[in-house]
Amino acid sequence: MSVRYDVAIVGGGIVGLATAFRLLERRPKLRLVLLEKEHQLLLHQSTHNSGVVHAGLYYAVGSRKARLCRDGKAELERFAAEHGIPIERCGKLVVAVDRAEAPGLEALAKRATANGVPGLELVGPERIAEIEPHVAGVAGLLSPTTAIVDFGAVGHAYADEVRARGGDILLACRVDAIERRAAGAGEELLLRWADGEVRAGAVISCAGLWSDRVAAMTGHAGHERVVPFRGDYLRLRPEARRLVRALIYPVNDPRFPFLGIHLTRRMDGEVWAGPNAALAFAREGYRRTDIVPRELAETLADRGFLRLAFRFWQAGAAEMVRDVWKPAFAAQVRRYLPELRDEDLEPGPSGVRAQSVRLNGELVDDFSIGGSGRILHVRNAPSPAATASLAIGRELAELAERRFDLG
Secondary structure (H helix, E strand, O other), X not given: OOEEEEEEEEOOOHHHHHHHHHHHHHOOOOOEEEEOXXXXXXXXXXXXXXXXXXXXXXXXXXXXXXXXXXXXXXXXXXXXXXXXXXXXOOOEEXXXXXXXXXXXXXXXXXXXXXXXXXXXXXXXXXXXXXXXXXXXXXXXXXXXXXXXXXXXXXXXXXXXXXXXXXXXEEOOOOOOEEEEEEEOOEEEEEEEEOOEEEEEEEEEEOOHHHHHHHHHHOOOOOOEEEEEEEEEEEEEOHHHHHHOOOEEEEOOOOOOOOOOOEEEEOOOOOEEEEXXXXXXXXXXXXXXXXXXXXXXXXXXXXXXXXXXXHHOHHHHHHHHHHHHOHHHHHHHHHOOOOOOOHHHEEEEEEEEEEEEEEOOOOEOOOOEEEOOOOEEEEEEOOOOOOOOHHHHHHHHHHHHHHHOOOO
């Protein structure tokens, strides 16, 4: 007979771990298991990112992203201080390179102010030169509370808290079926993988790149599908790192959830440029040569993706060019960092963003949480999910308490 838990969480990324921690924090006697398909935790989006702790500049006023990013940042900073995890408030400068971008910068400042982002400062060229001496721009928006952290260290600290509070974390458990079973006067859920199974009174799925697949296992396929976008970073060579003091971002295109190629100083002193946003040819396709034909065919046949590609084919083509041709990538960065040379950039890491797309071709811009009965799904949680992880976990824990009988 398989082991029986009150709650099973699918997914050992930073959101799944934060949710497990929050649940056990609120319900110390809860019997909880977290199932991760890989042989180690935090292997995908949680650690394949730039390490920026976002302040909440970009998100629609009143959205879940705006609220949970703001709250989650404060909670993350407290957690890091309590657990001895270094976090650095280095600040972010968003740069308008010409007058045509100035209205977009002003709109961003209004949105960020409405989202409660503290300390914002609209600046001109002289102040830009003080903040980032090598940056060229006609105007800028400074967010001094934006920070950087090692999200891998944060996620492992969540895992330590889960284990210390009696939660079980099982690795190498790729859930491939979730079945409802009668149990006394109610029902329970049976989660199966290749060589094992567990029973649970409730399930919370935080499956990232596979969130739509797990939702479909439970009969909640919905109208959103994950489209994987690969983002490549280039590193600045050590002698070129002097060009960047902290975080330098372009004015984003509000039509897209991607922020454009930016420059990020990291906790280890490296400076990354990127990421671009090109279609990945596999859900876990971190390299251009990573191709899973079945997964690629599913993406290319998806009506939502086809409608998205038709609407934004020019932007998509430009991203693909920057992905394969470093001079095009470097030229994009040189718009606001003119001293950068092509040879200042060397290959860096890559990440894959799990971006949900609706069947009508619209990108899902906000965090998306849903489900019914004794199942909850995090359907869409790309950036700033790492920043917001504790707030997302708290919201899921509160939802679970309202929907499930947790004893």
